[in-house]
Amino acid sequence: MSTLTSYATLAAYLLGPLMFLVLAYRLITDPLKQYPGPTLARFTDGYVGFHAVQKRLHIATYEDHLKYGTVVRQAPNRLVFNTVTALHDIYLNSRVTKSKVYLQSLLSSNQPSMFNALDRTVHSQKRRAVGQLITERSMRSFEPTMTSQIRVFMQQQLASSQKAEVVNMTRRCQRLAADIVGHLAFGYEFNTQTADTNAIIPASMKWNSYRISVYMAWPFIRVVDPVVRWFGRKQIPEFFQTLRKMIGTRMSKRKDAAHDIYDVASEEVTDTTSGEKTAGLQGSDLWSEASFLVMAGGTTVSTLMSSVFFYLSRHPQVYARLASEIRAVFSSGGEIAGGAQLSSCKYLRAVIDETLRVAPPTTATPWREEDVYSAALPPSDEPFVVDGHLIPRGTAVGVSLYSVLHNPAYFQEPFAFQPERWLAPEGGKEDKDSEEARALMRRAFAPFALGDRACAGKAMAYLETSLTVAKTLWYFDFKTAPGAAGKVGGGTPGRTDGRHRADEYQLYDIFTADHDGPNLVFRPRGEFWKELE
Structure with missing residues (x-):
């Protein structure tokens, strides 16, 4: 032998x-043997890993809920839900923290960030420090910088319109979002909208987000990360070289030279409730948060904006109503700014909310576990119950945002784009049933998740998207590109992998979301474009 x-x-x-x-x-x-789900998922994380590699885990999860019900065993130690009750039981529970699968996102450093810190005390300190930067009040201070970058975006659209070019809005929105978040995180000009010098930034955002998605879904496969890094041997060093350059440039300037993390998050923080003072972030902690902000802020907001343009271009009635609202409220493009006038654009907010519902910028399930990591949290014998189910300690639970936001129990015609669903009837009193239905929708509406671990950048996402969409509709008219180019971004009828809806913007699950299109053609509106010269 x-x-x-x-x-x-x-x-x-x-x-x-x-x-x-x-x-x-x-x-x-x-202890989870009684929960329904795919047979393979009982034995291995490879089931979710397989779909994560294909960037369609959100679709597979939606299909699993259709087949197995409101709770699905998606992996040996994970249960995924799609109900409002579960949403609140999990994410508003003070004894729940992020699942240990988030440790798989420590890809470049052993320093936890606000994204993957399991200990609630550590996370709370980071959140208080970084949260100061992205509050509504802070956004008012940052708005002039944001507006200057949106103006560059408008000038790019003007140049394309004068050449009758077809514009891929994914590329344009990704570069706009990258330039804005570069200023917010590092006080640094990426200039990706006007040059290719830092084009590595948007590409690296997507690449790192995809790695995080696959490793969180299938932790075992992280053993191949050295091979993955080999394939990215040119891109990854260039990205970190760019980061080091940004950090060095920022630290060479006065601390108050820009309204960014270095200026705001390094300051001592006072808790508004307890009055307790905690130190701000310093050193590697500060810059790991800035790096995470670049990735999270750049990818999610660009997805939201690209999705808005997709749905506006495919729903002429929605487009016309929104354009009329913007052009009636404002008298010039320069007047479009954060404040009472912009807030009065109720239909604009309804369009953004409906877009967040049908195309959530984060397609991943935010996994949570009963907290056993925080030293400040005393042990408890209180059972952990989610939607009536007693959850064994150590089990990861979560709500698929894509699934709950397309659940017909909360949203009638869940794949229909209907901004009106968020608005009370005009000029009439709403009946009790409709009022209760809208209240239930609001309870189920959590595109930024819920609780103290929810996305902290909500105010920034709404402001950036509102300004960009409103200014675009002030200066331009646009429509879907002719021919095959105009179909980019939508599904393909006849497909059997869940991507068959032509009028659904196709998201590719990379924890956040990747996408392509829509391809649009712009035309300057009257003489208003001259304000951009």
């Missing part, structure tokens, strides 16, 4: 009984 055969026989003798014990446990004594 050869040495190789001997080793194979020995491995079979050792692994055979072990595999039998694992299978028996999963099928007979596993």
